[in-house]
Amino acid sequence: MIALFKNRLAYLSVSLVLMMAAFPLISIGTTTEHRLLWWSGLLALTCGGLIPPLQRLLLGPPRSAPSPASELVDAAPTTIIKRKNP
Numbered sequence: 001m002i003a004l005f006k007n008r009l010a011y012l013s014v015s016l017v018l019m020m021a022a023f024p025l026i027s028i029g030t031t032t033e034h035r036l037l038w039w040s041g042l043l044a045l046t047c048g049g050l051i052p053p054l055q056r057l058l059l060g061p062p063r064s065a066p067s068p069a070s071e072l073v074d075a076a077p078t079t080i081i082k083r084k085n086p
Contacts, residue, residue: 006059011051018048 025041028034 011055015048015051018044018051022048 022041022045025037025044027041029036029038029041
């Protein structure tokens, strides 16, 4: 389960699929009075909605690679220019 949370595309895809499946399940369960379909849709909606916040709480935000532009800015020498007031 933790391996799923390390791959951003995987856990967001699972979350999207669960939430997309939840709405038809809830709708069919409500109109045909099948409680099992309604409850499974509600469970899928809850799980799909909780996956992204749980990932952020458990593993923190995904790390991004430093951009080449930020490395150039950090490598540039800095000089302080003092201005004299006339």
